[in-house]
Amino acid sequence: MSKEKFDYFIRGEKGKYEVVIGLEVHAQVLSKSKLFSGSSTKFGADPNNQVSLIDSAFPGMLPVINEECVKQAVRTGLGLNAKINNYSVFDRKNYFYADLPQGYQISQYKNPIVGEGKVLLEMPYGSKEIGIERLHLEQDAGKSIHDMDPSNTYVDLNRSGIALMEIVSKPDLRSPDEVNAYIKKLRSIMRYLGTCDGNMQEGSLRADVNVSVRKEGDTNFGTRCEIKNVNSIKFMQMAIEYEAARQVELIENGKKIDQETRLFDTKKNETRSMRSKEDAHDYRYFPDPDLLPLKLEQKLIDDLKKSLPELPDKKKERFVKEYGLNAYEANVLVSEKEISDYYEEVAKLSDKKLAATWMMGDLFAMLNDRGLDISKSPISAKHFAELVQAIKSGEISGRIAKEVFEIMVESGDNPKKIIESKGMKQQSDPKELEKMINEILSKNKDKVDQYKAGKEKLFGFFVGQVMKLSGGKANPQLTNEILKKLLKG
Amino acid sequence: MADITNQSLNDIIENIKTKKVSSTELTKAYVKNIESAKKLNAFVTTTFDQALDNAKQFDNKPNFDQLLPGIPLAVKDLFCTENTKTTAGSNILNNFIPSYESTVTKNLWDHGSFLLGKLNCDEFAMGSSNETSYYGNVINPVGDQLVPGGSSGGSSSALAADLTPATIGTDTGGSIRQPASFTGTVGLKPTYGLCSRWGIVAFASSLDQAGPMTKNIKDCAIMLEAMSGFDEKDSTSINKKKEQYSKNLKDNIKGLKIGIPKEYRVDNMPKEVDELWEKGKKILKDLGAQLIDISLPHTKYALPTYYIVAPAEASSNLARYDGVRYGYRSKQGKDLIEMYEKTRSEGFGDEVKRRILIGTYVLSSGYYDAYYLKAQKVRQLIKKDFDDSFKKIDAILTPSTPSSAFKIGEKTNDPVSMYLNDIFTVPVNLAGLPALSMPAGVDKQGHPLGLQLIGKALDEQKILNIGYAFEKNCGYKNEIKKWWS
Numbered sequence: 001m002s003k004e005k006f007d008y009f010i011r012g013e014k015g016k017y018e019v020v021i022g023l024e025v026h027a028q029v030l031s032k033s034k035l036f037s038g039s040s041t042k043f044g045a046d047p048n049n050q051v052s053l054i055d056s057a058f059p060g061m062l063p064v065i066n067e068e069c070v071k072q073a074v075r076t077g078l079g080l081n082a083k084i085n086n087y088s089v090f091d092r093k094n095y096f097y098a099d100l101p102q103g104y105q106i107s108q109y110k111n112p113i114v115g116e117g118k119v120l121l122e123m124p125y126g127s128k129e130i131g132i133e134r135l136h137l138e139q140d141a142g143k144s145i146h147d148m149d150p151s152n153t154y155v156d157l158n159r160s161g162i163a164l165m166e167i168v169s170k171p172d173l174r175s176p177d178e179v180n181a182y183i184k185k186l187r188s189i190m191r192y193l194g195t196c197d198g199n200m201q202e203g204s205l206r207a208d209v210n211v212s213v214r215k216e217g218d219t220n221f222g223t224r225c226e227i228k229n230v231n232s233i234k235f236m237q238m239a240i241e242y243e244a245a246r247q248v249e250l251i252e253n254g255k256k257i258d259q260e261t262r263l264f265d266t267k268k269n270e271t272r273s274m275r276s277k278e279d280a281h282d283y284r285y286f287p288d289p290d291l292l293p294l295k296l297e298q299k300l301i302d303d304l305k306k307s308l309p310e311l312p313d314k315k316k317e318r319f320v321k322e323y324g325l326n327a328y329e330a331n332v333l334v335s336e337k338e339i340s341d342y343y344e345e346v347a348k349l350s351d352k353k354l355a356a357t358w359m360m361g362d363l364f365a366m367l368n369d370r371g372l373d374i375s376k377s378p379i380s381a382k383h384f385a386e387l388v389q390a391i392k393s394g395e396i397s398g399r400i401a402k403e404v405f406e407i408m409v410e411s412g413d414n415p416k417k418i419i420e421s422k423g424m425k426q427q428s429d430p431k432e433l434e435k436m437i438n439e440i441l442s443k444n445k446d447k448v449d450q451y452k453a454g455k456e457k458l459f460g461f462f463v464g465q466v467m468k469l470s471g472g473k474a475n476p477q478l479t480n481e482i483l484k485k486l487l488k489g
Numbered sequence: 490m491a492d493i494t495n496q497s498l499n500d501i502i503e504n505i506k507t508k509k510v511s512s513t514e515l516t517k518a519y520v521k522n523i524e525s526a527k528k529l530n531a532f533v534t535t536t537f538d539q540a541l542d543n544a545k546q547f548d549n550k551p552n553f554d555q556l557l558p559g560i561p562l563a564v565k566d567l568f569c570t571e572n573t574k575t576t577a578g579s580n581i582l583n584n585f586i587p588s589y590e591s592t593v594t595k596n597l598w599d600h601g602s603f604l605l606g607k608l609n610c611d612e613f614a615m616g617s618s619n620e621t622s623y624y625g626n627v628i629n630p631v632g633d634q635l636v637p638g639g640s641s642g643g644s645s646s647a648l649a650a651d652l653t654p655a656t657i658g659t660d661t662g663g664s665i666r667q668p669a670s671f672t673g674t675v676g677l678k679p680t681y682g683l684c685s686r687w688g689i690v691a692f693a694s695s696l697d698q699a700g701p702m703t704k705n706i707k708d709c710a711i712m713l714e715a716m717s718g719f720d721e722k723d724s725t726s727i728n729k730k731k732e733q734y735s736k737n738l739k740d741n742i743k744g745l746k747i748g749i750p751k752e753y754r755v756d757n758m759p760k761e762v763d764e765l766w767e768k769g770k771k772i773l774k775d776l777g778a779q780l781i782d783i784s785l786p787h788t789k790y791a792l793p794t795y796y797i798v799a800p801a802e803a804s805s806n807l808a809r810y811d812g813v814r815y816g817y818r819s820k821q822g823k824d825l826i827e828m829y830e831k832t833r834s835e836g837f838g839d840e841v842k843r844r845i846l847i848g849t850y851v852l853s854s855g856y857y858d859a860y861y862l863k864a865q866k867v868r869q870l871i872k873k874d875f876d877d878s879f880k881k882i883d884a885i886l887t888p889s890t891p892s893s894a895f896k897i898g899e900k901t902n903d904p905v906s907m908y909l910n911d912i913f914t915v916p917v918n919l920a921g922l923p924a925l926s927m928p929a930g931v932d933k934q935g936h937p938l939g940l941q942l943i944g945k946a947l948d949e950q951k952i953l954n955i956g957y958a959f960e961k962n963c964g965y966k967n968e969i970k971k972w973w974s
Contacts (some may be wrong), residue, residue: 053588058587058692058814058815058816059577059585059587059809060587060591060686060687060688060690060691061687062723064721064723064726065724092805094804094808096808096826098813098825101814103805103807103808103809103811104805104808119906153825155813215637246742282854284805284853284857285852285857286801286802286805286852286857289694289725290691290694291725292724292725307866401642482896
């Protein structure tokens with residue numbers, strides 16, 4: 001694969017601008033119950049059906065930390081190659097809103113549970129490390145529903161108190177593509193770990209996007225704007241493009257960028273000011289006196305570390321070494337745990353390299369067309385391996401394999417059965433092929449003469465005739481060899 | 490038999506156990522007392538029917554092995570009680586009926602007692618005179634012009650007036666000990682974390698602690714034993730074995746070292762308070778204790794520290810009273826913000842608003858370091874003073890309050906002089922230690938005065954023992970004329 005050069009700049013009249021992006025990703029912790037109460041976290045329940053007295057902040061109710069959520073945060077931190085803090089503190093972030101029952105969100109401010117870490121991205125121009133500033137645990141708020149009634153707002157507290165991990169990146173991202181790769185990598189790591197399902201439609205993964213621009217070559221950061229609560233990669237990318245262009249335009253017109261919080265309007269595809277720095281909330285953070293500081297024993301951290309599954313970066317290395325894949329193939333095949341599992345099952349039973357090619361080609365295309373996850377693939381890994389083996393052994397040609405593949409998708413049958421019942425087996429008997437080729441050559445004497453006179457392009461014509469006569473079953477490699485031999489004679 | 494309601498809890502329990510009185514007779518006697526004591530305004534809510542039902546149930550199937558067999562108890566209206574209105578002395582919870590029972594009250598009921606009613610208190614426990622309650626002043630049975638102390642003023646008044654055999658209060662900066670001192674009763678603030686805070690309307694979470702208020706030390710030990718214990722629902726609850734305070738009560742204090750802190754002799758303290766302190770020292774010395782002069786150098790910073798930490802936590806704890814889910818909601822207000830503003834303006838009283846404002850201020854960006862953070866540091870120094878002293882002593886003896894009960898209205902327009910009332914009690918909350926106020930005598934007007942015993946963390950048994958010995962030798966009896974009935 002040839003390496004491209006990084007080239008994402010906003011081109012203004014007065015020069016090229018680099019876009020600097022930092023993300024605050026809010027990832028919902030995969031856990032049965034909420035961060036400080038026993039309420040269920042299941043998605044899709046009727047409004048206000050998963051709300052305890054604690055989640056709705058009744059008088060005298062007290063939070064009790066859910067240990068599983070703490071472990072999930074530690075696992076995630078370890079997956080991000082980050083420092084786990086043995087001592088962390090829960091703080092109250094105070095503000096009033098109808099869907100915030102306590103009048104404060106319990107979060108971590110000065111002492112987060114996870115410190116600095118890093119994430120590795122594979123970009124077309126090489127690999128790039130993105131720094132992680134911190135990861136902290138916090139409660140989600142409820143949901144205000146403004147469009148159910150013309151004069152009232154309804155509040156659903158099912159989400160209230162659900163555990164979130166806020167993962168703050170350093171301002172290391174430089175393009176919408178890198179943001180795409182970063183979110184996908186985070187999602188992949190957390191799904192491998194089982195700490196977040198990464199389901200963006202259900203709001204399990206959202207991000208606040210910090211964007212600033214600066215002239216290419218500048219070392220100081222420009223003034224940033226924060227775009228709140230963007231819930232899909234596509235919208236993040238659109239918001240960044242809009243926002244970067246807006247900032248460049250301001251600069252080029254000699255105007256100042258105000259540090260502010262903005263909203264991305266997905267319908268109009270634009271960002272809008274939500275509140276300026278002067279109007280920013282004073283959250284009056286202070287340590288929550290209802291909770292003791294969280295002290296983690298080193299043993300717990302070590303044990304969690306030992307029990308971590310193999311993560312994408314490690315698995316990728318192994319795929320390259322063990323299966324002889326190139327970096328690109330390995331990267332694609334480890335992106336989702338389920339994909340890598342499928343691949344490994346196939347690779348065990350068939351040619352490793354060919355399996356990768358066919359998975360990334362026909363299988364992914366089919367799944368993509370049908371909008372299916374690999375876990376829902378109509379072709380089992382075992383059948384797929386049989387197909388790959390049939391190709392490898394020369395039993396069927398690549399072209400026939402595509403037909404077999406289609407039938408497998410529709411019928412769910414194993415490829416052996418399909419090949420036999422439809423007589424699709426490749427003709428690989430040299431004697432039979434020679435007979436067939438001789439027949440064709442004798443029928444097309446004129447073309448043979450032309451070929452021998454130097455019109456070598458006609459070689460393709462002869463191959464075509466062989467395929468036609470064999471019903472596409474002639475082994476192409478063998479056909480080529482025999483044709484060349486006979487045409488020489 | 491003679492009026493059972495002026496007996497101690499311990500004697501009443503004996504009378505129940507020996508069937509000299511039934512739970513129903515006992516309960517009826519209290520109902521009668523309460524009905525004739527409306528002038529004291531000690532109750533916000535009474536639960537007579539339910540109490541009589543419970544008494545009947547007990548009498549039908551008595552279990553005399555319990556710590557509090559068939560005992561009716563009124564409790565401070567800061568404890569959430571299932572299906573019984575719980576107001577915290579505030580308009581904003583005027584209509585609030587919890588669906589749950591606080592751990593502490595549940596513990597009491599599990600030991601055989603039942604609810605008689607909910608006692609008036611300062612709004613959200615913010616006050617030292619019970620004058621901030623939305624439900625009006627409570628009168629001290631000691632005198633019809635006197636405050637009963639606060640914030641557990643309804644509790645102290647009801648106890649001293651024989652409207653409940655014992656009671657419980659909460660103590661954030663002295664709210665059990667000061668009212669006990671003002672009414673000639675016993676009040677104990679346990680070690681922070683000994684009693685669960687679950688289900689108690691929060692004032693300042695790092696300081697709040699529930700505790701017993703009783704007529705004597707033995708009763709105090711019984712009540713503490715019943716109400717305390719580890720609770721996994723409170724993350725600050727201490728996980729330790731339950732103690733048998735009443736069974737282990739001893740009056741031998743020979744050889745114990747009692748610290749006398751010089752910083753507790755404050756300017757303008759009435760002579761009687763000083764004399765009483767001297768009397769207390771002499772009694773303990775005569776009982777074989779050794780008096781040791783100690784210094785708690787950061788004591789003078791305790792009150793300002795308290796009035797930063799407590800309001801800061803309160804400003805956040807009280808944010809949940811917003812009219813959205815329960816409690817009072819203003820009918821005014823055209824949008825969310827206005828609804829909040831009107832609800833909280835109408836729902837909270839002046840003292841609560843004052844503390845929310847102070848708390849919001851000290852946590853605000855730009856002020857946090859100068860106030861809240863500094864206060865937390867001073868708090869550590871105050872705690873260290875105690876820790877250092879306790880290396881060489883067993884307990885500390887101080888006056889409970891700088892004066893006896895003051896007159897209703899005397900300090901309402903001067904918050905700072907009101908706050909000064911907590912000067913001896915507040916350091917203990919900041920340090921999370923147990924402390925007991927016990928009646929020790931009267932001033933020249935005949936108003937009760939108390940002495941305070943401060944113990945090491947979890948040393949409740951020791952200060953109860955010292956109190957027990959003191960009580961037997963003090964020669965003071967709290968005589969209150971029932972002028973109100």
